[in-house]
Amino acid sequence: MPLTNAKLVLAEAKTQLQEIEELYAQSLNERNVPQRLLVKIKNFLENTRSPLDYCANYIFDTFCARHIDPNRLNKKKKSCYFPNKPSLEDFNRNIDSEVFIGLRNDRPDIVSLFEKYQPFQTDVVWIKNLHALVNLNKHIDLTPQEKQIHHEHFLIDVKNSNVRDAKSESEFASLLKEKLNNAVSDLVQINVETDVFHPPLNKPVPDFTLTKTWVSILFTTLNVPVIPTLNEILSGLESIINDFEEVI
Secondary structure: OOOHHHHHHHHHHHHHHHHHHHHHHHHOOOOOOOHHHHHHHHHHHHHHHHHHHHHHHHHHHHHHHHHOOHHHHHHHHHOOOOOOOOOHHHHHHHHHHHOOOOHHHHOHHHHHHHHHOOOOOOOOHHHHHHHHHHHHHHHOOOOOEEEEEEEEEEEEOOOOOHHHHOOOHHHHHHHHHHHHHHHOOOOOOEEEOOOOOOOOOOOOOOOEEEEEEEEEEEEOOOOEEHHHHHHHHHHHHHHHHHHHHHHO
């Protein structure tokens, strides 16, 4: 299989992403983004760029090298990367005169695939994010990230529920927790803003407000969430490699 190396690196990236997701979940209660999470993200990004260049180099060696003067071949090969061009004009120049000499005449279908995955296409935001993050990692130690804490408030009315029929504090707490779980099943963290779990049993049960709190970690420069962005990158890369594998 011509793209075996690319698929092996993608498999490793998939394993790395699973580790990132596990560490990410563990980090949600920490005050700062742990350094080990940033290191794993950097390694993941390095592995996700490599499959594209494996693909580009295979195409260059197979379809373009024979069209290039042997005296210039090594220099051309050193500049062979998966095209990442901001405009169609820049892309065409890269294909026709800079690197992939002869490819448009011999394999226009491959040129069309290259063009499909260029940043100037509106439906490949993930590839723009990939290149932006890879470039950031070249110039700074790690991509800066930050936590955001969001709050939502839920008013739970317990005045007319079976919670009021509790005969003891333990029964009251059990019934109330059951009601809360049914009402707000996706809470990550519950903060009860009154002592509703311990009211005098002979007094009316008050209404109270819950605070829903969750934590997201962003790529600060891009203002996009880490885990969805990395998943989109991996999924997009798998699509690219599968598409190219079908034609070469």
